[in-house]
Amino acid sequence: MAALDGRVALVTGAGRNIGRAIALTLARDGAAVAVNGRADRAAVDSVVAEIVAAGGRAVAVMGDVADEAEVAAMVDRAAGELGGIDILVSNAGLRRQTPFLEISLAEWREIMSVALDGAFLLSRAAVPHMIRRGGGAFVALSGISNHVGTPNRCHVSASKAGLEGLVRALAVELAPHAITCNCVAPGAIDTARGASAGPMPPTLMAGIPLARRGTVDEIAGMVRLLAGPEGAYVTGQTIHVNGGAFLT
Numbered sequence: 001m002a003a004l005d006g007r008v009a010l011v012t013g014a015g016r017n018i019g020r021a022i023a024l025t026l027a028r029d030g031a032a033v034a035v036n037g038r039a040d041r042a043a044v045d046s047v048v049a050e051i052v053a054a055g056g057r058a059v060a061v062m063g064d065v066a067d068e069a070e071v072a073a074m075v076d077r078a079a080g081e082l083g084g085i086d087i088l089v090s091n092a093g094l095r096r097q098t099p100f101l102e103i104s105l106a107e108w109r110e111i112m113s114v115a116l117d118g119a120f121l122l123s124r125a126a127v128p129h130m131i132r133r134g135g136g137a138f139v140a141l142s143g144i145s146n147h148v149g150t151p152n153r154c155h156v157s158a159s160k161a162g163l164e165g166l167v168r169a170l171a172v173e174l175a176p177h178a179i180t181c182n183c184v185a186p187g188a189i190d191t192a193r194g195a196s197a198g199p200m201p202p203t204l205m206a207g208i209p210l211a212r213r214g215t216v217d218e219i220a221g222m223v224r225l226l227a228g229p230e231g232a233y234v235t236g237q238t239i240h241v242n243g244g245a246f247l248t
Helices: 017-028 041-053 068-082 105-132 154-177 216-227
Strands: 008-011 032-037 058-062 087-090 136-141 179-186 238-241
Touching: 008 017, 008 068, 017 032, 017 041, 017 087, 017 216, 032 041, 032 068, 041 058, 058 068, 068 105, 087 105, 087 216, 105 136, 105 154, 105 179, 136 154, 136 216, 154 179, 179 216, 216 238
Parallel strands: 008 032, 008 087, 032 058, 087 136, 136 179, 179 238
Antiparallel strands: none
16 A cells, blocks of 8 residues: 555645645655645646546645635535545745835735635644544645745745744644644745746855755655655654755
8 A cells, every 4th residue: 555545635736836746746655635726727637637647536626725715615625525634735825026125015915825824724624624534744835035034035934934833833732633733945946936936036046065956856755754654753843955055
């Protein structure tokens, strides 16, 4: 049996890049996967089709992670069609580069609503399903920016710092239910960046001891470890995957 046979995972922002790699990796190891996206249905359907073609089980669950009603609907659909939820991966996020004095309150709240509010809404909706199934794993995607300080991204950094605080608190509160909660913080990863994200900040590429960008599969591999039986004694942690660019 594969290590994740019988487990059900919901992965947000899974139509491309890191989210896509996580969904495919969890499915490869036996999990049924609910693949989430907000607007690009074609990308989400492509990931679902790839999982099904490889012999796995998957369903598309479209929805905005910042919308309470849509989150409830996507979690209910994932649990209803796949049998429950054991693994939640909060990957959806917005990357913007805006100088501090040019950030509007609306833009600040938009960034917060996805990375931080979204993780809160998702975990609040998914955790009851995990409790009913005897445990689970919550993995959230943070980032290196809030640890090293990155210009023009204070709203992104603040959202990820809040996310890490949420995860540490949940790790303690949910431990009696055998639910682990961790963050994975990628460094400079080779992904297709959206126009709003701008070019990768040069500070993220400077001085990486391994002298290269990471791959989406390397991030997915760490998420897979934390979500599987091998990670059952790891909780409340932020795991850095950055080639040595930031050392804890």
